[in-house]
Amino acid sequence: METYSLLKVIGEGSFGRALLVRCKSSNAKYVVKEIQLPKNRTKLENSRREAILLSRMKHPNIVAFREAFEAEDLLCIVMEYCSGGDLLQRIRHQNTTQFCVDEILKWFAQMCAGAKHIHDKQVLHRDLKSKNIFLTDNGEVKLGDFGSACILNSSKAYAQTYVGTPYYVAPEIWENKPYNNKSDVWSLGCVLYELCTLRHPFQAPSWKSLILKVCRGAYPPLPNHLLYELQYLVKQMFKTNPKDRPSLHTILTSHRVSRLLHSHLPSQAIELKEQGRRTGRWNREEGKKVANLLGERSLIKTSFEGTELTEGRFESREPGHRKQWAAEPSDTVLQVLANASLASSDSMASDNQALTGVSEESKDSRQRRQWEREPPERLLSLLEKARLNRAFSTFLINRGDDDPLVGPLSQPQRDSTDGPEPEVAVDEDRLQPRSDDEDTDFEEESPCDWIDEVEKMFSKH
Ligand SMILES: Nc1ncnc2c1ncn2[C@@H]1O[C@H](COP(=O)(O)OP(=O)(O)OP(=O)(O)O)[C@@H](O)[C@H]1O
Numbered sequence: 001m002e003t004y005s006l007l008k009v010i011g012e013g014s015f016g017r018a019l020l021v022r023c024k025s026s027n028a029k030y031v032v033k034e035i036q037l038p039k040n041r042t043k044l045e046n047s048r049r050e051a052i053l054l055s056r057m058k059h060p061n062i063v064a065f066r067e068a069f070e071a072e073d074l075l076c077i078v079m080e081y082c083s084g085g086d087l088l089q090r091i092r093h094q095n096t097t098q099f100c101v102d103e104i105l106k107w108f109a110q111m112c113a114g115a116k117h118i119h120d121k122q123v124l125h126r127d128l129k130s131k132n133i134f135l136t137d138n139g140e141v142k143l144g145d146f147g148s149a150c151i152l153n154s155s156k157a158y159a160q161t162y163v164g165t166p167y168y169v170a171p172e173i174w175e176n177k178p179y180n181n182k183s184d185v186w187s188l189g190c191v192l193y194e195l196c197t198l199r200h201p202f203q204a205p206s207w208k209s210l211i212l213k214v215c216r217g218a219y220p221p222l223p224n225h226l227l228y229e230l231q232y233l234v235k236q237m238f239k240t241n242p243k244d245r246p247s248l249h250t251i252l253t254s255h256r257v258s259r260l261l262h263s264h265l266p267s268q269a270i271e272l273k274e275q276g277r278r279t280g281r282w283n284r285e286e287g288k289k290v291a292n293l294l295g296e297r298s299l300i301k302t303s304f305e306g307t308e309l310t311e312g313r314f315e316s317r318e319p320g321h322r323k324q325w326a327a328e329p330s331d332t333v334l335q336v337l338a339n340a341s342l343a344s345s346d347s348m349a350s351d352n353q354a355l356t357g358v359s360e361e362s363k364d365s366r367q368r369r370q371w372e373r374e375p376p377e378r379l380l381s382l383l384e385k386a387r388l389n390r391a392f393s394t395f396l397i398n399r400g401d402d403d404p405l406v407g408p409l410s411q412p413q414r415d416s417t418d419g420p421e422p423e424v425a426v427d428e429d430r431l432q433p434r435s436d437d438e439d440t441d442f443e444e445e446s447p448c449d450w451i452d453e454v455e456k457m458f459s460k461h
Contacts, residue, residue: 029081030066034074051077053123054146061114063144082142084135091130094198101227104195109261110141116248119181124152127394128187129168130194148394161398166391167200171215171240173397182242189237196222229257
């Protein structure tokens, strides 16, 4: 850490702080993300995953990894600094002035290229949202925050848990169906919609309303003045059946909108799918090897002694306070949930509004709001014990568990993908004519080159 000097603290995330630092030798600025390392071995491995996954991603539209090290109880990930801030800030800054179509297409093309790179390596980001997409000073877009990312193999598609942000989470997550690359496509659809309208597509006054709208794919249509191609694309990305959603490969290569996107991408940003498959695919066996490796080795060990970052950086930080429903709600939980107001997403300004409990306002809205239709049984059970929190923040979503929503995450959670695989019921009604299994990735098994890279990363020190 002697290599860097602290410029300022730029933010406090759910796992720790983000610091802006300057490299003493090159004078270049970087962001150091500090992650409090848990004592528990499994959680420890999970915390390291972000560093490992980010280190693997090398793409002009992904925040570049520089190095990672452990110091005392912190894991520090040093990464590229994106001085333009995040896309959410940028959207808010617009107030009511719409972005021009060229800007929307350029940013969207770049985020697709970045996300496609991730998918080609058989990794899911799982928390794509405007807050996790960064801008450089020359207006390029970079995907960041790999804290929720996971390596996907076909068995993982049935995993019990998912780490994501409720407002951006795809229907299959709530419906306890398998998830795959198409779940990230849904989240990117939300970001595209935000760029087009400055509003979130699924605005809702309560958890239940939000989840119902998502599961029905019910969103206000884009304004007519927008390009037909964009309207069509949003519609495709919000197909409730993941099989009907185009993959990023399709969006970039053979979709109605591809030609428009290409004109906004440098040629090196679009990688051939086959190339991605050759270099980055995981299979179950290789995945296990890396998991073992992560368990056995630690990242670079360093000491912070005598560094400029030492000051004030080890003060004890209480894990974020979690708001919960009272143990004994006065009404049925469902009724309460049906009327509890979510942070309203009007003008994208609402993710700062935490829910504070069953207020007078929610009692009033209880009388106003009636469900048009009963939600599916599965949904009801999910909601039954849902914790009241901010739906624009990252949550651990336990599918088929007693505790469906945990969060906002204040400390690393175990992504228990190794639990028993639940039965997955296919709802035939939802299957739409354009089902296209070929467009869903992550089913192939092929050798991977990760092991070498992870080995190198550890053996350097
Ligand atoms: N590479 C980066 N360049 C510029 N700003 C960054 C970068 N990475 C993070 N930030 C900023 O630092 C702050 C903290 O980010 P971080 O990812 O640690 O947490 P968060 O996104 O606020 O919360 P969460 O942990 O829930 O994702 C945010 O304001 C974010 O915009």
